[in-house]
Amino acid sequence: MLTYEPGTTLAHRLDPRSKLAFQIGFAATALAHTTLPALGALTVVTALVLAVARVPPLRTLYAYRFALVLLAVAPLVAAATFGTPWIDVSDGVTSAQASYRVLLILLVSAAYVRTTPVRASRAAIQRTIPGKPGQVLAIGVALVFRFLPVLRADLRTIREAIAARLGTERDAIERTTTIATLSLSRAFDRADRLTLAMQARCFSWNPTLPALSLSRRDLPVFGVAIVLAATALL
């Protein structure tokens, strides 16, 4: 699974905001271009990013395997035609080039995921988006991070209990309803307890955040991000 791993690479030392800007710039230009020279240039940039962040490409591709299936199927579907000649190669190639850029975008975002801890991303959100929306988004993301393993465990318990009572033999709609009702009522019970706990701790709109600092090494990353975004308009 693709998650943050501590390290000392250049990518780890960059500010999350410059890395986010870089990804947005990269995605913008990749979505705007599917020509072969553009794909070649984007591939070089992706390879550099992966090397700087020391991301193992094969393990990353494996983590995105479900997306890869769709990316591989799309050109086949595009190439298939009704009636002779059954296969339209040029349609397939166009779609394959379009699929390939999506793969590059996924790999670049994998470099961010691997080199940025969630608390840094949270601070970046809160400092970038002004006012209460930024606070809600940042607090919400932090809570999702905190509760994801808890709710996964809840779901596991619920499913084991259902299986122990032969609930797996029931029809799909009943199984769906049972799992959803039980997991949601547990999640909302937790939310109500969390509400009380947050009120008891004076949950406020202006908490103290971890320090983030843009340094000189972030400047070139921002510069590249702007150039990449600008090339989307070419």
Next chain:
Amino acid sequence: METERSSAELVDDAVVGQIARAALLATLLGAVAPISIPIPLSPAPITLQVLFVFLAGLLLGPVWGPISILLYLAAGAIGLPVFSGMTGGIGVLVGTTAGYLWSYPIAAGLVGLLVHRGTELRDPAETPIPLLVSVLLGATLVIYAMGTGYAAWLLELELWEATLTFAAPFVPGELLKIAAAIAIVKSGRIRPLQS
């Protein structure tokens, strides 16, 4: 180190409750991503995500429902493994299934707006079934239109090719999810927070 020196501005009680519920529902949306229930005679199993998108609109309303989904998308964007296949990252938000992901907040908002008819939350158990069915069908249409439309544009497919690959296998499951969503709110076991 930077510190805030202004006095704390407490969050209103009603808002705290909604933030907590929105965050937990967003988490649940991520937690159920790997769960699938097979249905007979269909290649695609049911995944529970769209069901929770419906429930976000039904139980959190037109404001906090979409906020909850946006929290889910933001959590995925910064790399939590909450998208299908336990992946995360900004790449997924512009990737093949991005149209579906971005349609979720719109669908939740639509459901919330039509069922609660305003920002004041009502108990969806009291909404007539025909209205619920048509609202959820409409939301499903929005989700599929955006999902296949974006995939067709991104992967340079014809619209029918995208529909065949990205929508057709899932239709039987969608009808079951609508039925399940209605059964859940009608059971009255989970109610919205009324302020």
